Amino acid sequence: MKKITCLCVSGNSSNTYCPDTKVTCPKGTICARVHALSTAGNTSVEINKSACLPVYQCGISGSASSLNGTLRLVTICSTNNCNLPEPELTGPEPASSINGLTCPTCVSENAEWCNANDFMQCVGNETTCSTYTTKVLGTPMVFRGCATMTNCILSKLTHSTNGSDFDFKFDCINNGNPLTCIQCLSTNSTSCTGNAVTCPNGYFCGTSYTESTVAGVTRYIRSCTPQTQCDKIISVTTLYGTTKMSTSCCTSDNCTAPILAVQPPSSELNGVTCPSCQSSQSTWCHDAQTVQCKGEETVCALHSTTIDGKSSAIRGCARPSACDTQTYTINGKSIIYQGICSCGGNVSNTYCPDTNVTCPTGTICATVHALTTMGDASFERYTSTCLPIYQCGIAGSATFLKGTMKLVTQCSTNNCNLPAKFSAENLTPNGMVCQSCMAADADCSSSERMQCTGDEQWCFFQAADLTEMTSAKSAIRGCVTRNICDLGTQTYNALGIKSNVKYICSSGSKHFLTNLFTPLLVLCTLIMRNFF
Known part of the structure; x- marks a missing residue:
């Protein structure tokens, strides 16, 4: 004969005394005992606590399974201070029966979410896909996988009184089907x-x-x-x-x-x-x-x-x-x-380790990531430098005859190792058509036109004048993102090279002229010279 377990859940839920935690439960809650066993790999944590719970969380028995992790949980309640027995844990029943549901699965520490690259077949009465978070030996963890629908009813199971604490949170997908x-x-x-x-x-x-x-x-x-x-x-x-x-x-x-x-x-x-x-x-x-x-x-x-x-x-x-x-x-x-x-910080006297300089007041240590392509050739460079703070967080690009330029800046004052990644490429035509040419001269002109794509919604003309041992000029026309045109105006000397870069950008009937003389564009211009 199948064993029947009866749970004591009746009675007035107002001001119920919960002896193990030595508190009087607030109105709307009831004295309960929670028994849970959580495993992650070779580590397991068992909880057997008394607590005040909402009445609807009484008499719950559930389980969850994930990649290298399981959870078994049960609650019983009482209002007459009876000696509540330790609730018996159950698992998916029958555990060997595959129920046809497949769920994404993963486990991660110190996080509230993990990206699943694996899937698992659910068994027994674990008929929904679930994400639940809890703590294992004090470490916050997130688990994704299969679960019983009773876990979804719990939603949150939290208690913290006089050292008696636990914290579970469950998010369930509608029976494994799209909502x-x-x-x-x-x-x-x-x-x-x-x-x-x-x-x-x-x-x-x-x-x-x-x-x-x-x-x-x-x-x-x-x-x-x-x-x-x-x-x-x-x-x-x-x-x-x-x-x-x-x-x-x-x-x-x-x-x-x-x-x-x-x-x-x-x-x-x-x-x-x-x-x-x-x-x-x-x-x-x-x-x-x-x-x-x-x-x-x-x-x-x-x-x-x-x-x-x-x-x-x-x-x-x-x-x-x-x-x-x-x-x-x-x-x-x-x-x-x-x-x-x-990253941000105090912009005064920031030390920039890669350049072995202390940045002047008003500037900040920055990482510049630039990639220039010309035909089949490409040149990529990471450089640390001091930039005005308003030039931080730039992600822009330009496209011209047989070439592209991508650049991104990130800033910090705590000398952290700054990641600097390009914006995702977008090749969707945006309706803008620009003249495209390139010349080792003060100007270039061509009948060739190019279709602009993505965020490159402006046409640009760049005239560069670099003075080193000798003077060199170059000119480029093509498509560009607005932020390249908006950087501002300043004079700059880098690596013994004096550079003057002038941009003229236009969009439809709108035209504006900016003289850009920035570390960012100087770097890109220097990179371009490697191909001549």
Whole structure:
């Protein structure tokens, strides 16, 4: 005969005394015993605790399996202070029966998410794909794999009283099948409704809320959201105001996730200094002004918003979470939030180790990564140098006759090893057509035209004059990103070479002239000379 376990869960859940933790449970909770066994590789942690739990978390028995990890968990409750027995752990039943569900699986330490490269076959009553986080010997860990639906009912199982603590969080995908989520956008309310759409596998129903005092806008979005964007809080502070953004998720069909509150950073200065600017017409801005960062806003970010091809940008202090890209499509309307981040710091007298110099006041240690191609030949260079702070966090490109130039800058004052990666290549034609030529002279002219692609939405003419032992001139025409044109004006001498680079950029009927004399463009010009 099959064994039957009866759980004591009846009674008034108000002010129940929980003897093991020596507390009186708050109204709406009940005295409970939690027994859990979590394994990761050869490490296992067992929890057998008394705690105050919400009534709906009573009588739960569940399990989860992942790559090199398992979880077995059960709860029982009482309101009459009975001596609660140790709940018996169970696993997937029957454990040997493959149920046809396949889930992505991975394990990661000190993280709330892991990217799965492997898949596992689920067994028994583990009939949903799940992500759960917990602590193993004090180390935060995340597990993805198969789970019982009872884990999804728990959602969160947390308790901390007098040293009796545990913390589990479960996110489940709808029975292993794609969710359907409402898709809508509102700019004047904290709610909206729209059509239900079927989400890709691995997506949850998300709520994104943006509030900006810089542009004076609010934006409320419901849509399918990748799991990596869930529970994310973003803030960017500039001289002109702040932008706050949060994304939360829920895991049932057409559910509405609550708006996450974004608390302002603490008032304590953290030593980071960032350039500050705004643009209402571009994904780029620059300015010599700076802002002192506070609290959790420890990176410098260029954060842009593009809605149906119309862009705006701000630059300032940000939480590290602002450094990602989020993309939504609402009723055919494309919405893109993009963050490009760099380290920040005090710009005065920063030591730049690779160049063995102390940067002058107003400049900052930077890594410049440049790649120039000419036909089948290419030249790549990483260089550390001192740059004005407003030239930090640049990611731009130019394309011309038989050649391309890509460059990116990142800055720091703590001598960290700065990664400097190029923006992703975008070969989609953008409608701009530019003259393309190259000459070892003060000018070049050609009937040849080229189709511009991606973010290279401007035509440029570059005239370079380099003086070393002798004087050399060069001229290039082609397509370029706006940020190359927007760098500003200054005079620069590097490696015994005096350089004067003049750019003329145009887009449609708009023309502007800038004399660029920057370390960044000097490097690229020097690289170009290697091919002549």
